[in-house]
Amino acid sequence: MGQEYAVTAEFYDLLQATEHLAVTGRLLDRWLGRPEVGVLDVGAGTGLATNLLARRCAVTVHAVEPAASMRAVLLSRLAGHTEVLPRVRLYARNVQDLGLAGIADFAWCLNTMAGLDLSDRAAALRALATALVPGGRLVVQRPPTRAAEDRRDLPSWQLGGDLYSGEVTTSPVGADRVRWRFSYRVSRDGALVREESEVFDGHLATESGFDAELVAAGFTVIGTDDPDIVVARR
Template sequence: MDIRVETRPVDTRPLEHTGAYTASAEFYDLLHARSYHRHAQALAGPAAAARIGIVEVGAGTGLVTEVLINASIVPVHAVEPAAAMRALLLSRLHPPAGGSAADRVTVHACSALDLSLTGQADLVVCLRMIPCLPPDERRALWRTMADLLVPGGLLFLDRPPTRLPARPTRRSLGEVRLGIDSYRGHVTARADDGGRIRCDYTYLVCRRGRILRRAEETFLLWPMTSQELAAELARAGLVLEDDLTADVLRVRRSP
């Protein structure tokens, strides 16, 4: 996914810009798959209705990509600039996707802003990405996605946070057991400088009650109100419509 990320090593040295998902990629499918599967199943219908092409902006490890491919009959373009996530994406798509499905998917190792796919999609999917972009880059991405779509084409994105958290909040990411080891994680969200939300992710690998490894990664989010979102979309020629689900928004390119 194409995001701003800061990574903090376990020894608590100062945060460094080392590239997206360098710590989280190992744990992503284990601890984040459930929420992605919920979104992915809701997108199966729109994917089946696509007649020109599908672009997934920020494909990550391919949890949604796989559903888009299997539900559709059109070319699918999976855009993922982060090398750590793209390695998992490619492993998922080949050989499991296999056969004719694999023949229809192309992985783009670049930012969506660098794509040359004008008018090649009637469906664009962008999940877990928009809030991670500074406002200028976010507005540029709206224009890029409008350019990808044919008139009347659809864009689906998850609902961005609308406000800063009033106080730090901690949420569990769950726990998964593999053999004698358990993998678990949590995320703490708090208000940060510049009107951003700071999300500190902590991942633990434990064996018989002892922590074997600990990994941490910090993501910065920019909240925006529903009114701000609709206004930005409109300036790019995109119209915010009704919700697909409680968490996923439907947007249409103006005819």
């Protein structure tokens, strides 16, 4: 079972961008400041935050995104916007393999840590610490602390009279893992036209455990925010 986002990339922005941009804008207003070295966007996905960061900052935005399907959306978002293209550099790799030192004083990593197990998180946080200059700021979303059987609807949108909708079902897997099934539906006149789904595996971490992982990587926790955001200084 891969985490390729091959199915999800098509639906991610249409269903979720409105909510996502509201949260991202609020968090950037509070925590971005004025980066002077560079910005890191880890697990950049479809580039919703990459685009905002490039528009708000005068420095290079280093966007790290291993999934080709998500990079395709990110690049389409930037295509033709000659005012931001010179400031976005894209890395087609996992953050654990980033291998960059001192290139940023602000790092952003939302909705990504949950997909990494303890050992990959340690490598990811080490790579983030190396990429940040001393005093640099990290805004990161924690993995979930627990998993319970659950089902929730994603936002739905009308497109040319068709209804695009989706749902997420959550299932615990053992004591410290979780599985999310994302189902996406296109309906016309109440009848299903097509349905696609993709499954993602996640890993749980306690708040104190994740804070300790940050400290082990060389960070000092300096704040928290919603949803499940930790702010740390390198």
